[in-house]
Amino acid sequence: MRILRISHSGSVDAWRERERVARRLGHQVTSVAAREWDEGGRPVALAPRPGEDVVGVRTWGRHPALFVYDPRPLWRLLGTHWDVIDLHEEPFALATAEVLMLRALRRRRTPFCLYSAQNIDKRYPPPFRWLERWALRHASAVSVCNNEAGRIVTRKGLTGRAVRIGLGIDPEHFQTGPHRPPADEQVRVGYVGRLAPHKGVMVLLDAIGREPRLQLAIAGAGPQAELLRERARGDDVRGRVELVGSVDYADLPEFYRSLDVLAVPSLVTDGWLEQFGRVVVEAMACGTPVVASDSGALPEVTRGAGLLVPPGDAGELARALLRAGTDPALSATMRTEGLARAREFSWEEIGGRYVELYEWMTRSGPIVPDDDPEVIVVAYHCPDLLHRSLTPLSGLPVTVVDNSSDPEVREVCRGLGVRYLDPGRNGGFAAGVNHGLADRLRPDADVLLLNPDAVIHPDGVRRLHTALRARPDLAAVGPRQVDDAGHAGRVAWPFPTPWGAVVEALGLGRLRRREDYVIGSVLLLRAEALAQVGGLDESFFLYAEETDWARRAADLGWRHALVPEVTATHVGAATSSDTSRRDTHFHASQERYHRKHFGTLGWQVVRGAVIAGAAARSLVLRGDRADAARDRLRRYVRGPLRTEARMTRADGP
Known part of the structure; x- marks a missing residue:
C-alpha cells in the first residue's frame, strides 16, 4: 500500500514510529509533519532520520484545532496516487478541513481516516460544527485513543468505523532497571506532565502534605509552575517537594525508575477529561507502580494494573500512594501486571493495528462469499404471509427474526425447516435485522433482506447475486417490484435532501429522477459493505433505515443499483392495517x-x-x-x- 500520513505532532521523532512499523511490514509511507510544534510545553523541531520519507510543512497557528498547513506541499502530494490517507487530526480542526478541501479539489476519492481523542461531547460553533459533520460523514474510519471518543464521533454521524488504538511507546527505550524494593520509610512519588490546574498537581501536593512519609518529584512545565513552587514552600510539605522542570525524552526512563510510584491525579472539569495518559504506560514499562484518578480514559489504560482513586480526593490519593510504595506484595503485583499491560502499547502492536485498519479501508483481501446469500426476514405476526414468502426459498439459508414472539410464526418456521430467532422484543425493523446479522448462519455471505409480505424465487435471488458481484463498487441491489395485480411500483429513489423537499413542495418532484438507492423490502447487501458500513441504525423504528444505510455506504464510495430484469412480488404494508x-x-x-x-x-x-x-x-x-x-x-x-x-x-x- 501507498500511505500518506499527515500529523502536525509528527515533528516528534518517537511519534513517527508507527510509520516505521508500516514500512517494515512492506508498505510505502510518506509522513507529513509540522516543521516545528509545541509538544509538552516546549518547541520540537522536525529532524528526519537518514533516508526517512518525511515532508516538513510550515504551519500557521499554534492550537491543535486552529492551525493550517502551508497548502502548497500538500497540493503536490495529493496530486499523486495514494491507497490511504491517514489524517491524524481531529474532525473539527481547521487543518482537517484544509486537507479534505485540497483532496476534493484534486478530485481524489482516496479513502481517509481521522483521529479523535475528544471524550467530552462538545457542540462546536459554526463553521467547526459543519466541518466536523462533513468530515465524519465521509471518513472511512476514525482512530480513537479512548472508548468515549469513539461513541461521540459515532453519535455525531461517523459513517465509517471508530477503532480504538492506543498511543504507543518504545519498549527498547522505556525498560525496567534493577529491582527497586518497596520503601521502608520515605516513598518517592513522581509526577510527569503539564503543570496546569486540570492535571490535579495541587491535589497531589495536598496529598503529600497529609502523609509525612511521602516525597514528591515534579517533572514538567506549564502555567501553574510558579503557583506550585509557592505551594511547595508550605509548612506541610517543605523540604519534601522538588520541581525538576521539563525532563528530556531520553532521560524519562531513568526518572521513572527512580520513583517508588507515579501519580496521575487528573481532575474532571467541564471542558476536559484525561484522554489517554501516555505517562501511565511509560511508567509501567519501566516497572513503576501507578496510582491514577478514576477519570476519563485512565481506567481503560491502567485496566487493573494500577490503583484508581476518586479525582480530587487528596486523602484517598495519599493512602493509595503510601500503599503502592510500601506494601511488598502489592508493589510486586502492580509491577508484574504493569509490565504486561505496557507491552500492549509497544509501537509494534500499535503500528500493526494501524496497518490492519489501512488494509480494511482499502478492502484488501475481499470477503469471498458463499455460493448463495443468506436471507434474513424480520417478521411481525402474519404467519400466512410469512409462509407464502418463505415457501419458494427452499434450499437457501434463511433466518427469520420474529419481533412479535408469535407461536404461529415459530410454527411456520419449524414446518419449513427455517431457522427461527426470537429477540424477545419489538425493537423495530432495524433492530430485527441487526439481531439476525449478529447471529448469521454464514458470516461471510452476502445478505438478502426480505419483507415477509414479499416473494422472490431462488432464480431471482441468484440473478441479483450475479448483478451485485459484477461490479466491485456495488453495496446493494434490488429487483423490480410488482403487486399481486402485476402493477409495478417505484423502488429506486434519489436520496432525500432539504433541497429535494423544497422541489417536491413546489410540485416538481417528477424532476427528481435519480436512482441513488433501492428500497429495503427486497434488498441484497454486499458482505464487504456490511463489514465497512455496519448494521442498520436502530434509532429508526420503521422506515428510512435502509435509506440511512445506503447514504452512509454512498458517503464511503459505494453505489446502489436496481436490477430491472429481476422481479419480486410485494404486497406492501400487508403486515399492518x-x-x-x-x-x-x-x-x-x-x-x-x-x-x-x-x-x-x-x-x-x-x-x-x-x-x-x-x-x-x-x-x-x-x-x-x-x-x-x-x-x-x-x-x-x-x-x-x-x-x-x-x-x-x-x-x-
Missing part, C-alpha cells in the same frame, strides 16, 4: 434521517417546505387528498418525532 401508526413512524423517520444527515437547520428547511406544500394542497385539493394534506400539515406543525413519542407513551409499557 393501522394506517395512522404507519404514517406516524414514516414521518418520524424522515425527521430522524434529515436531522442526522443535515442537522437541525437542514431539518427545519424540510419541515418548512412540507408545511408550505401541505397547506397549499389542503386548500386546492378535495376529498381524501385534501384530508391527507391536512393530516400531514398537522404532523409537521406539531413535529413528527414529537407525534411518535406521544403515540409511544399512549401505548404504555
Whole structure:
C-alpha cells in the first residue's frame, strides 16, 4: 500500500514510529509533519532520520484545532496516487478541513481516516460544527485513543468505523532497571506532565502534605509552575517537594525508575477529561507502580494494573500512594501486571493495528462469499404471509427474526425447516435485522433482506447475486417490484435532501429522477459493505433505515443499483392495517434521517417546505387528498418525532 500520513505532532521523532512499523511490514509511507510544534510545553523541531520519507510543512497557528498547513506541499502530494490517507487530526480542526478541501479539489476519492481523542461531547460553533459533520460523514474510519471518543464521533454521524488504538511507546527505550524494593520509610512519588490546574498537581501536593512519609518529584512545565513552587514552600510539605522542570525524552526512563510510584491525579472539569495518559504506560514499562484518578480514559489504560482513586480526593490519593510504595506484595503485583499491560502499547502492536485498519479501508483481501446469500426476514405476526414468502426459498439459508414472539410464526418456521430467532422484543425493523446479522448462519455471505409480505424465487435471488458481484463498487441491489395485480411500483429513489423537499413542495418532484438507492423490502447487501458500513441504525423504528444505510455506504464510495430484469412480488404494508401508526413512524423517520444527515437547520428547511406544500394542497385539493394534506400539515406543525413519542407513551409499557 501507498500511505500518506499527515500529523502536525509528527515533528516528534518517537511519534513517527508507527510509520516505521508500516514500512517494515512492506508498505510505502510518506509522513507529513509540522516543521516545528509545541509538544509538552516546549518547541520540537522536525529532524528526519537518514533516508526517512518525511515532508516538513510550515504551519500557521499554534492550537491543535486552529492551525493550517502551508497548502502548497500538500497540493503536490495529493496530486499523486495514494491507497490511504491517514489524517491524524481531529474532525473539527481547521487543518482537517484544509486537507479534505485540497483532496476534493484534486478530485481524489482516496479513502481517509481521522483521529479523535475528544471524550467530552462538545457542540462546536459554526463553521467547526459543519466541518466536523462533513468530515465524519465521509471518513472511512476514525482512530480513537479512548472508548468515549469513539461513541461521540459515532453519535455525531461517523459513517465509517471508530477503532480504538492506543498511543504507543518504545519498549527498547522505556525498560525496567534493577529491582527497586518497596520503601521502608520515605516513598518517592513522581509526577510527569503539564503543570496546569486540570492535571490535579495541587491535589497531589495536598496529598503529600497529609502523609509525612511521602516525597514528591515534579517533572514538567506549564502555567501553574510558579503557583506550585509557592505551594511547595508550605509548612506541610517543605523540604519534601522538588520541581525538576521539563525532563528530556531520553532521560524519562531513568526518572521513572527512580520513583517508588507515579501519580496521575487528573481532575474532571467541564471542558476536559484525561484522554489517554501516555505517562501511565511509560511508567509501567519501566516497572513503576501507578496510582491514577478514576477519570476519563485512565481506567481503560491502567485496566487493573494500577490503583484508581476518586479525582480530587487528596486523602484517598495519599493512602493509595503510601500503599503502592510500601506494601511488598502489592508493589510486586502492580509491577508484574504493569509490565504486561505496557507491552500492549509497544509501537509494534500499535503500528500493526494501524496497518490492519489501512488494509480494511482499502478492502484488501475481499470477503469471498458463499455460493448463495443468506436471507434474513424480520417478521411481525402474519404467519400466512410469512409462509407464502418463505415457501419458494427452499434450499437457501434463511433466518427469520420474529419481533412479535408469535407461536404461529415459530410454527411456520419449524414446518419449513427455517431457522427461527426470537429477540424477545419489538425493537423495530432495524433492530430485527441487526439481531439476525449478529447471529448469521454464514458470516461471510452476502445478505438478502426480505419483507415477509414479499416473494422472490431462488432464480431471482441468484440473478441479483450475479448483478451485485459484477461490479466491485456495488453495496446493494434490488429487483423490480410488482403487486399481486402485476402493477409495478417505484423502488429506486434519489436520496432525500432539504433541497429535494423544497422541489417536491413546489410540485416538481417528477424532476427528481435519480436512482441513488433501492428500497429495503427486497434488498441484497454486499458482505464487504456490511463489514465497512455496519448494521442498520436502530434509532429508526420503521422506515428510512435502509435509506440511512445506503447514504452512509454512498458517503464511503459505494453505489446502489436496481436490477430491472429481476422481479419480486410485494404486497406492501400487508403486515399492518393501522394506517395512522404507519404514517406516524414514516414521518418520524424522515425527521430522524434529515436531522442526522443535515442537522437541525437542514431539518427545519424540510419541515418548512412540507408545511408550505401541505397547506397549499389542503386548500386546492378535495376529498381524501385534501384530508391527507391536512393530516400531514398537522404532523409537521406539531413535529413528527414529537407525534411518535406521544403515540409511544399512549401505548404504555
